[in-house]
Structure formats: C-alpha cells, structure tokens
Amino acid sequence: MILDLIKILIAYFLAWCIGYLVMVLINKGQQFCFGCRFFAAWFLGIGLFTLQLFTSAIFGLSLTLITGLIIIAADIIVLQALIFARYKRLVFPRFKWPRILTWFTQLTTWEKLLFILMIILIVSKSSASFWQVYHSPTYEFDAWNNWNLRAKVIFSEQKIPLDRSQPFYLGGGIKSYPLNDSLWKVWLATIIGEWNENLINIHSVFIYLFLLGLFYFSFPENLRTLVKIGYIQLFATLPFLYFHSWIPYADLPFAAYLFGAVLAFIGFLKAKNQPFLVLSALFMSLAIWTKNEGFAVVLPVILAVSLLLVVTRKWKIRHFIWYWLITAFIASPWLVFRFVNKLELLSGDSSSFKLVFNWQFLGEWFSSVFLRSHFNFLYLLVFLLLILKAKAVWSNLILRYLSLILILLFLFYNGIIIFTDKAYDLGALTRVNLQIAPIAMLLLLLLLKQIFYDALWFVKKKYDQTTQD
Amino acid sequence: MKRLLLLFFLSLIIIPQVAFAAERKVIFSAETLADPSAIQWQISNNKDDSLYQKKEGFLLKSDGDAYLVYSMEFSYNDFDELVITLYSDQELEITVLADVSKEGLNTFEFKQVAKPSEEFKEYHFSLRHPFFKQVNDFGINFYSNGPSNIVLKEISLNKMGMAGFISQIFKDYFRIASYSPFTVNVFPTPRIFGHAAFMYFLPIFLILVWLLAFSPKYRTKAIIGLLILWIITDQRMGYEFARYQLYDYQTWVRPPVQEKMFRNYDDFYVFVDWLKKNLPSEKTAVNYYFFGPVQFPRILQYYLYPVEVYNQESKADTFVVLHRDDIKYNPADSRLYHGGKPISRVGDLKASYSDNSFIFIEK
Numbered sequence: 094m095i096l097d098l099i100k101i102l103i104a105y106f107l108a109w110c111i112g113y114l115v116m117v118l119i120n121k122g123q124q125f126c127f128g129c130r131f132f133a134a135w136f137l138g139i140g141l142f143t144l145q146l147f148t149s150a151i152f153g154l155s156l157t158l159i160t161g162l163i164i165i166a167a168d169i170i171v172l173q174a175l176i177f178a179r180y181k182r183l184v185f186p187r188f189k190w191p192r193i194l195t196w197f198t199q200l201t202t203w204e205k206l207l208f209i210l211m212i213i214l215i216v217s218k219s220s221a222s223f224w225q226v227y228h229s230p231t232y233e234f235d236a237w238n239n240w241n242l243r244a245k246v247i248f249s250e251q252k253i254p255l256d257r258s259q260p261f262y263l264g265g266g267i268k269s270y271p272l273n274d275s276l277w278k279v280w281l282a283t284i285i286g287e288w289n290e291n292l293i294n295i296h297s298v299f300i301y302l303f304l305l306g307l308f309y310f311s312f313p314e315n316l317r318t319l320v321k322i323g324y325i326q327l328f329a330t331l332p333f334l335y336f337h338s339w340i341p342y343a344d345l346p347f348a349a350y351l352f353g354a355v356l357a358f359i360g361f362l363k364a365k366n367q368p369f370l371v372l373s374a375l376f377m378s379l380a381i382w383t384k385n386e387g388f389a390v391v392l393p394v395i396l397a398v399s400l401l402l403v404v405t406r407k408w409k410i411r412h413f414i415w416y417w418l419i420t421a422f423i424a425s426p427w428l429v430f431r432f433v434n435k436l437e438l439l440s441g442d443s444s445s446f447k448l449v450f451n452w453q454f455l456g457e458w459f460s461s462v463f464l465r466s467h468f469n470f471l472y473l474l475v476f477l478l479l480i481l482k483a484k485a486v487w488s489n490l491i492l493r494y495l496s497l498i499l500i501l502l503f504l505f506y507n508g509i510i511i512f513t514d515k516a517y518d519l520g521a522l523t524r525v526n527l528q529i530a531p532i533a534m535l536l537l538l539l540l541l542k543q544i545f546y547d548a549l550w551f552v553k554k555k556y557d558q559t560t561q562d
Numbered sequence: 563m564k565r566l567l568l569l570f571f572l573s574l575i576i577i578p579q580v581a582f583a584a585e586r587k588v589i590f591s592a593e594t595l596a597d598p599s600a601i602q603w604q605i606s607n608n609k610d611d612s613l614y615q616k617k618e619g620f621l622l623k624s625d626g627d628a629y630l631v632y633s634m635e636f637s638y639n640d641f642d643e644l645v646i647t648l649y650s651d652q653e654l655e656i657t658v659l660a661d662v663s664k665e666g667l668n669t670f671e672f673k674q675v676a677k678p679s680e681e682f683k684e685y686h687f688s689l690r691h692p693f694f695k696q697v698n699d700f701g702i703n704f705y706s707n708g709p710s711n712i713v714l715k716e717i718s719l720n721k722m723g724m725a726g727f728i729s730q731i732f733k734d735y736f737r738i739a740s741y742s743p744f745t746v747n748v749f750p751t752p753r754i755f756g757h758a759a760f761m762y763f764l765p766i767f768l769i770l771v772w773l774l775a776f777s778p779k780y781r782t783k784a785i786i787g788l789l790i791l792w793i794i795t796d797q798r799m800g801y802e803f804a805r806y807q808l809y810d811y812q813t814w815v816r817p818p819v820q821e822k823m824f825r826n827y828d829d830f831y832v833f834v835d836w837l838k839k840n841l842p843s844e845k846t847a848v849n850y851y852f853f854g855p856v857q858f859p860r861i862l863q864y865y866l867y868p869v870e871v872y873n874q875e876s877k878a879d880t881f882v883v884l885h886r887d888d889i890k891y892n893p894a895d896s897r898l899y900h901g902g903k904p905i906s907r908v909g910d911l912k913a914s915y916s917d918n919s920f921i922f923i924e925k
Contacts, residue, residue: 225807228815230824230831233746237864249868327792332749332799340746464758467749469795470767481775520747544774544781
C-alpha cells in the first residue's frame with residue numbers, strides 16, 4: 094500500500110508540474126502569489142493532462158503508462174520552452190521553508206495557537222476522510238454507474254470505447270458526462286498498475302485539500318491572519334462540502350474549477366491584469382470538461398456577465414474575445430466531440446425544456462437549502478446580508494459582480510429544479526448548491542469585510558469601503 | 563418589573579403545555595386486554611394473529627414482519643410519547659407508523675433496534691412530530707431476520723412533562739439517521755420535533771443578522787453569536803459523520819469476513835469479493851439471479867467488468883445466484899430449477915457461497 098501511495102503522489106506531482114508551469118507562463122508581472130500558483134496548479138495540471146489523454150484516445154492512441162508519460166514530458170518541454178521564450182529563464186519550483194517558518198514566528202500567540210488548531214483540524218478531518226474512502230467499497234449510485242465505471246472500463250480496455258452501438262460507449266453509464274474525473278482515475282490506476290478503487294477514490298480527499306488551499310489564498314491580503322485562519326476552518330467544516338471528500342463523485346472537483354474561474358474573473362475585474370483573464374478562462378474550460386453544468390449552466394451565466402461588463406465598459410471587447418477564445422480553444426476537444434456525436438446537454442433527455450412550476454418541491458427545496466445543515470446557515474446569511482446591505486454591495490464593483498454571479502448561478506441551478514420539467518426529484522438539489530458554496534463563502538467573507546472595514550481585529554488597517562476589496 | 567411580567571406571560575404559554583398536561587394512558591397490558599370487546603388492537607401481516615399470555619406479558623409469534631395496529635384518534639397535543647416494554651429472542655427493528663391503515667408514515671426518528679434479550683426493556687418514541695399532528699390509528703412494526711418470539715409487557719401513551727419535553731429537544735437534535743446512498747444528496751438531520759432544527763434557532767439568527775448589518779455598537783457581539791451558532795451546527799454534523807464512521811467500523815471494517823455487512827446492502831460486497839475469486843477467469847458473461855435492491859446487477863457489472871452481467875436471464879453458460887431460496891440445483895439431472903422449471907442446461911456447481919448462493923456452470 095505504501096508503494097502504491099507513493100506512486101499516486103508521483104502521479105499528482107507530475108500533473109502539478111504541468112499546472113505549475115502553466116501558472117508561471119501566464120503569470121506575467123508576478124500577479125499570483127506562490128500559494129495561489131501552488132494550489133491552482135493541481136487543478137490545472139489534472140484537467141489539462143486528462144484533456145490531452147482524451148484527445149490522444151480519440152486519435153486512436155492507447156491509454157498506457159507510456160502515453161501518459163510522453164504527454165507529461167512533452168508538456169514540460171513545451172511549457173519550459175514557452176517560458177524561456179517569454180521570460181528568458183527556466184523554472185524549477187523552490188519551496189522556501191525558511192520563509193514559511195519566518196511567517197509563523199511573526200504570528201501573535203493567538204494566531205499561532207489558531208494556526209496549530211487549524212492544522213490539527215484539517216489533518217484529522219482529512220485523515221478521517223482517507224480512512225472512510227480507503228475502507229469503503231464503491232457504494233453511491235453515480236460512482237458505480239458513471240465515474241468509477243467509466244474509469245474502470247477505460248483502464249481495462251486501455252482506450253476509450255468509441256463504438257456508439259456498444260453498452261460501454263465512452264466507458265458506459267451516462268454518455269454525456271465529461272471524462273475529466275474518470276480519466277484521472279484511469280491515470281491513477283495506470284500508475285499503480287491495477288484497478289484498486291480504495292486507493293483511487295482517495296482522489297476526493299486530495300481535491301478537498303487542494304480546494305482548501307486555493308480558498309485560503311483567495312482571501313484579501315489585508316485581512317488579519319487570525320480571521321483568515323478562522324475562516325478557513327469554517328470552510329473546511331462546511332458539512333456537505335466536507336462530506337463530499339468521502340464521495341467519489343465529480344461535484345467537488347467541479348466546485349473547485351468553478352471557484353477558480355470566478356475567483357480569477359473577479360481578480361481581473363479588480364486588477365485588470367491579463368494573467369487573471371487567462372487563468373479564469375482556463376478554469377472555465379476545465380469546468381466544462383468536468384461536469385455538464387459547466388457548459389449548460391456556468392457558461393451562460395459567465396457569458397451574460399462578461400457581456401454586461403462589455404456593455405458597461407468595464408471590459409474591452411478584446412478582453413471578451415480573448416476570454417472566450419481561450420475557453421473555447423482549451424475545451425474544444427471535448428466540445429467538438431460532444432457536438433459531433435450529439436451527446437445530451439445534461440444527464441437525461443435534454444432535447445426540450447418545458448417551463449412548469451414544481452410547487453410540490455418548494456417547501457422541501459427551501460428547507461434543504463436554507464434550513465437544514467448541508468451548508469450550515471451559509472446561504473441564509475449570505476442572501477440576507479446581500480438584501481440588507483444592498484446599497485453597499487451595489488456601490489462596490491467587486492461585491493456587485495461577485496454577488497451577481499452567485500445570484501445568477503443560484504437562480505439558474507435552483508430554477509431548473511423549481512421551474513422546469515427536468516426536476517425529476519430533488520436528488521441533485523443539494524449537490525448543485527455544493528458547487529457554488531465556495532463562491533458563496535468567499536462572498537460572505539467580502540461582505541463581512543465590508544461591514545467590519547474599520548475593525549482592526551478584522552482588517553489590518555481601515556480601508557475605503559467603496560473601492561477596496 | 564418588565565422582566566417579571568414577561569416571565570409571567572411566557573409561563574402562561576409554556577407551562578400548561580408541557581408541565582400540567584402530563585399524563586399517561588396504558589393501552590396494552592394484562593388489564594387492558596382483559597375485556598376482549600374493548601380491545602382496539604389488531605395483529606396484521608402475520609400468519610398467527612393471536613397473543614399468548616405468559617407470566618409477565620403476552621407472546622407475539624412474529625413471522626419476521628408483524629404489525630400491531632391500534633385504532634384511536636388523537637394528536638401529539640394529547641399524547642406525545644409512546645413507550646413499549648418488551649423483549650425478544652431475535653434482534654428487532656421496531657418502527658412506529660402514523661396512520662398505518664392509510665399511509666403508514668414513518669421516518670428514522672420512529673425506528674429503534676431491540677437486541678435479543680430475556681429481560682424487559684422500555685423503548686421510548688417521541689410522537690412530537692408532524693406525522694402525529696392528528697392520527698386515526700398507528701402501527702408498530704416488528705421486523706427481524708426470520709421468525710421471532712416477542713414478549714410484550716406494556717404499551718402506553720404518555721404526555722411528556724417539562725423535563726421530558728426539554729430532554730426530547732436534545733435527543734432529537736443528536737439523533738442520527740442511518741447512512742444511505744441518498745446521503746450523497748441530502749442529510750436528514752439535525753431535526754427537532756420533526757422539523758429542521760435550525761427553524762428553532764431562526765429568531766435569534768435573524769436578530770443577530772440584523773444587528774450585524776445595522777448596529778455598529780453590537781455588530782461584534784452579533785458576529786460572535788453567529789459564530790457560536792455556526793460552530794454548534796459544525797459540531798453536530800461532525801458528530802453525525804463520526805457516527806457514520808463508527809457504524810462502518812463496527813459492521814464492515816472490524817468483523818471477520820463472514821460477518822461483514824455494508825450498510826443497507828448487507829453482505830453484497832463480501833459476495834462480490836468471493837465471486838471475483840471463484841469465477842473462472844475465462845468466463846466472459848454471467849446470468850445473475852439475486853435477492854435485494856434492484857441496482858445490484860449494475861453494481862456487479864462495475865465490479866466484474868469486462869465480464870458481462872445479464873440480469874436474471876439465461877443467455878450465458880454461467881449462473882451466479884445470490885440469496886435465492888427459490889433457485890435450486892437438482893443433482894438428479896444436474897440442472898438449475900426456478901419455481902419447479904429448469905432454467906439451465908446440464909452443468910455443475912462450481913462453488914458455493916452459502917446454501918442459497920452459488921456459481922453454476924453449464925457443461
């Protein structure tokens with residue numbers, strides 16, 4: 094088991110190298126801090142690598158260890174060459190432990206204690222998740238019917254079955270589901286040399302940890318360290334989010350890609366620096382490559398917001414064109430494939446949408462999202478504050494657009510359940526709201542910062558509410 | 563003075579509801595069963611619909627899924643607790659069902675497990691739940707794996723006192739539902755009196771949010787209050803997850819292979835492991851006959867791939883049978899029979915998992 098775990102860590106590290114080099118390549122002007130580069134790289138590396146695996150398989154290559162290693166080697170060489178062409182240097186990641194130690198020694202006693210408590214909490218929670226995943230067989234419906242089934246089939250065949258008449262077309266299950274999650278599991282199985290679901294399902298624990306890291310480095314810089322550490326603990330224990338670190342589904346990875354896309358989108362709005370725009374487009378395309386909601390729900394929302402930004406002259410037209418060109422180009426292997434093969438838009442028959450009012454779901458929907466403990470009281474608090482502080486939110490560009498994105502995503506997701514005939518039941522309700530929970534948590538933090546703008550226990554120094562974030 | 567007045571009015575509302583109204587009505591005992599014409603009990607879903615008097619109670623010979631049904635119109639304002647005193651020679655899952663003759667409403671809050679014993683034990687069920695807002699009857703289901711002898715001493719309907727009422731709030735809040743595949747989509751808890759527990763925190767939550775938004779003086783106190791509320795829920799959910807893990811440890815991780823059970827799929831995964839070891843490697847398809855949830859064939863398909871799984875068909879030459887008493891191997895003609903009809907050609911039993919679970923291969 095130890096040897097297999099080491100192999101799995103190597104698999105993650107190799108993908109991380111790709112992601113890190115991409116981050117360096119786009120990071121002109123050092124816009125991203127090391128923490129941001131470090132954690133975003135996991136998601137970028139995994140998504141871009143599986144997309145290339147997919148493309149290779151479509152062109153008939155076997156999905157063997159050699160194929161994967163060639164893709165990684167080629168990526169590293171090409172990316173280093175591009176980095177050299179752009180910056181006249183090569184990149185080797187350097188972990189500066191002394192700097193982290195210096196940072197720790199500069200904390201106050203309370204901050205040190207809270208930091209240690211945070212580490213203990215996250216280690217204990219992720220260990221519990223690891224134990225759970227390692228000891229459980231594949232039990233949840235979409236795991237054995239889709240994500241893991243497709244991974245196992247593709248791993249066994251060493252190719253993606255492309256015969257539409259066969260039951261295991263694209264690995265079986267629901268054909269329209271994108272293959273990011275399954276192909277990563279194929280790669281993990283290839284690296285360890287067998288289909289060991291107990292080890293492969295640990296992917297969800299890794300995603301949980303990477304998401305925590307990315308979330309931490311999304312915080313505004315002028316927050317007190319005590320607040321940052323405390324807030325990451327609240328995020329780490331968000332019940333439904335933590336619970337999905339046990340589950341071999343794609344909702345948690347999708348939530349991470351969506352969060353990355355929106356975070357960088359807002360970052361670009363604030364800083365107007367091109368790297369944010371490119372990073373957002375990359376995350377956006379990988380969200381499309383992870384779950385159908387990326388194309389069917391997130392894309393229209395971000396498209397509408399970006400159009401609004403053009404109309405209100407917050408974006409130039411070239412920003413808009415670049416953003417969507419990059420998104421379309423990166424996601425093109427999957428998008429072209431799905432359109433050529435006429436795959437459904439969502440999991441079921443999506444040939445038509447009928448507008449109906451599912452009043453019978455209303456009470457259960459409200460209770461599930463707002464009153465039960467899936468997300469603690471996150472959504473109730475964030476939406477109440479948005480209403481009560483509407484004027485302040487409107488006067489702040491970042492809060493305004495982040496709120497708009499969250500509200501549109503929330504209405505779109507929940508509107509499909511409440512107002513269309515696609516709501517067969519409320520099965521997916523909580524999971525779709527999980528996907529936007531990191532965005533809601535970030536917005537809540539920014540709202541609290543707006544409220545406590547002059548409280549020196551919250552922010553390092555008083556700031557101008559209307560312009561800063 | 564204002565505080566005293568407030569306390570007085572609050573006590574007028576609360577105390578009559580929960581303290582002075584406390585009472586008890588025994589509905590099943592030697593005394594209540596003495597007059598057969600006044601009995602409101604029925605036994606259903608059981609071959610034997612009689613009770614046998616024993617020294618300390620009444621014996622119910624259950625086939626494994628018997629119901630006791632009691633007809634009485636009442637609401638949880640009349641009686642909000644049901645107490646059953648019994649013992650059984652088998653492990654029982656006791657479920658209370660509201661309006662059993664019509665809808666049979668129940669949730670995890672109305673389920674309790676009784677371990678086999680020879681000593682009476684009381685099982686308390688809170689009826690403070692929307693299902694018992696107004697009922698015409700209710701049922702008690704005794705489910706066991708196989709027949710069981712249940713000795714019932716007493717069943718009573720109670721009205722909780724104040725202490726019982728308050729303790730019920732905490733019992734409800736910390737009651738954990740069993741883990742199910744649907745947990746991936748939704749959590750059933752925490753609840754109090756059948757409602758989402760957060761509803762009871764809502765007034766204080768709204769006040770805190772208002773203070774946070776509009777009161778510079780109290781906003782720090784408000785955020786601390788909200789933080790406390792948040793952490794309470796976190797801890798409650800942490801407890802829930804720990805209970806899931808403890809359950810998996812006790813039923814799946816720790817027991818020896820022959821006793822392992824995984825949640826509501828029982829020994830299915832143990833059988834799958836056994837099958838993977840015993841199915842000849844050259845086989846490319848199996849006919850799967852099973853007893854259990856409808857998704858079993860598709861889960862098996864995931865585990866056996868690339869072997870194809872046919873759901874209760876006779877297409878392949880290999881038959882995989884799980885917990886089917888109605889499918890037998892007949893040594894006289896070396897075939898499998900289902901309901902008296904042959905479903906296979908001549909073959910051999912390749913391996914047996916249990917009396918009613920095996921692999922059969924045609925020649």
